[in-house]
Amino acid sequence: MTGRRNAARRWSGLRLIVAALVLATQVQAQETPVPLLTLDQDRFFLQSDFGKAVVERERTATAALEQENKRIEAELIAEEQALTEERKTLPAKDFSAKAEAFDQKVERIRDEQDAKARALTEGRDKDRKSFLQAAVPVLGELLGQKQAAAILDKNLVIVSLSAIDVTDEAIAAVNKALAAKPAPTP
Template identity: 45%
Template sequence: MALGLALSLPAAGQTPDPSPVVVVDQDRLFDDSLFGKRILVEIDRRSEELAAENRRIETELIAQERALTDQRDALPPEVFRERAEAFDSRVTTHREEQDAKARALGRRRDEARQEFYGQITGVLTEIIAERGARVLLDRRAVLAATEAVDITDTAIERIDAAIGDGSGDPSADTPPD
């Protein structure tokens, strides 16, 4: 069970009292940033394409298996065995290829997160210095904290301003609907 403690925030325009520790929600930092949203849309699109490809391949393999089964009685046993082994080999190859594509999607997300965190170090360091903090912790590692020490929203705004969606295309730096 997660514990949370929220106290009132400073008035608008007022700087929060310095705290030696600030926290950030790393998942939200990535997921809610323009960069993260672009990557997640890309990965979702590729995942849907992979799922459609898997369904198409499965349909083709089912048809091939039925055709092979229908030929069983008409073929000499050794010919049928050769064809069945060839079919099994194709199934295994397709499965390995599709699994590799799925793993590549997972790697793409991990690599994008690493790239993102590599690009935002300066932004986070600047916010930490402005707040007079000495330590930045992931919100998940904190049992209780006031909202005043959570810099996630500020960090997302500044990261979006600094790196946009990461594509290098300024027109793409608007949040998806």
């Protein structure tokens, strides 16, 4: 029974692909506007001026955080080595207290650095959301200009004509629309 279901699914998928190819051929042969458009959302964001500014700011902030982490790590290693040396001369009770304080310090610093990394991620997500909110009117305008019914994410489309990909036009349009707005700030 399972074999029949799998075979039916394969035929169903094959029929869908054949129907899409037939539809694509018919759309290409017609002189009427294309009813559906595709957009590569990642490229739309990353190649826009806004996206490039966000990526550059994020690279700078990430590099600064990595440098800070390396500096802190070096300081903690030196402090740990000094503590190890003190172990030889300190009474066990005193060493234990210093070791516990050092462990707490390491945990606190780890939590702080993790919070900074999360803030970077949250900032990236916020910037992307802001970009998409600003881009919706631009995409709506493009949709109207092309007299299309919808803009689909290119990565979710199995088969399409390259003629329906409006990513380059959308990048140019959003750059123009957002040119008057200030670049994203940290």
